[in-house]
Amino acid sequence: MQDIDELYDKKVKCSVCNYEFITKKVRISRLKLIKRDEDFLSYYKGENPIKYNIFVCPNCGFAATESKYSLITSNKKRIILNEITSKWNKRSYGDKRTIETAIETFKLAIYIGQLLDYKKIELGSLSLNLAWLYRINGNKDEEMRFLRLTKNLYEEGFHNESLVDINMDEMKLGYLIGEINRRLGHKDKALKWFSTVKSNKNINSNSILKSMLMDQWRLIREG
Numbered sequence: 001m002q003d004i005d006e007l008y009d010k011k012v013k014c015s016v017c018n019y020e021f022i023t024k025k026v027r028i029s030r031l032k033l034i035k036r037d038e039d040f041l042s043y044y045k046g047e048n049p050i051k052y053n054i055f056v057c058p059n060c061g062f063a064a065t066e067s068k069y070s071l072i073t074s075n076k077k078r079i080i081l082n083e084i085t086s087k088w089n090k091r092s093y094g095d096k097r098t099i100e101t102a103i104e105t106f107k108l109a110i111y112i113g114q115l116l117d118y119k120k121i122e123l124g125s126l127s128l129n130l131a132w133l134y135r136i137n138g139n140k141d142e143e144m145r146f147l148r149l150t151k152n153l154y155e156e157g158f159h160n161e162s163l164v165d166i167n168m169d170e171m172k173l174g175y176l177i178g179e180i181n182r183r184l185g186h187k188d189k190a191l192k193w194f195s196t197v198k199s200n201k202n203i204n205s206n207s208i209l210k211s212m213l214m215d216q217w218r219l220i221r222e223g
């Protein structure tokens with residue numbers, strides 16, 4: 001019973017083709033956190049909400065996170081219709097998802113994000129979610145492959161993009177790049193990123209991040 005109640009149906013209208021469909025979401029009130037990795041992957045007792053983050057239109061194949069799903073320009077619509085819909089085998093992701101089907105939705109969303117010129121940091125966050133799904137599934141090679149992609153996208157975004165309008169602040173992003181470098185075995189680069197964040201004048205205003213930073217810093221130093 002609990003499994004069924006964890007998910008609910010959300011009705012969505014596709015902003016590309018106007019088709020109406022149902023997608024599942026996880027009830028926030030049902031989430032029971034078990035643990036959190038140092039790069040912010042959260043594990044829950046039941047369903048992990050990441051699996052349902054991407055809405056996929058069964059009719060035209062448009063896939064994106066909820067915040068990107070509405071308000072699409074006519075130019076972007078045209079890109080989806082030409083590049084995605086023309087090759088789309090109609091199928092639905094509206095049922096309970098396995099990790100494998102969730103992985104498919106993220107790959108599609110990343111591909112669409114590239115077509116629609118998302119910011120590097122936004123693509124990086126999609127890629128990080130994909131790496132996490134592979135971690136949950138125990139596929140280390142693919143996890144590392146997408147952590148590398150995330151690192152490259154985040155580093156490029158950190159240096160060239162504004163963080164306004166996206167759910168990310170400079171210290172958190174710098175910490176994440178450091179932690180991803182650490183996971184990839186790039187100790188010197190990880191330390192360099194951690195020390196940049198450590199010297200940020202606002203670091204004392206975020207005691208949780210500061211303590212994570214110091215823990216990971218020590219982990220490298222003692223490793």
Ligand SMILES: [Zn+2]
Pocket residue numbers: 014015016017018019057058059060061062
């Ligand atoms: Zn559609």
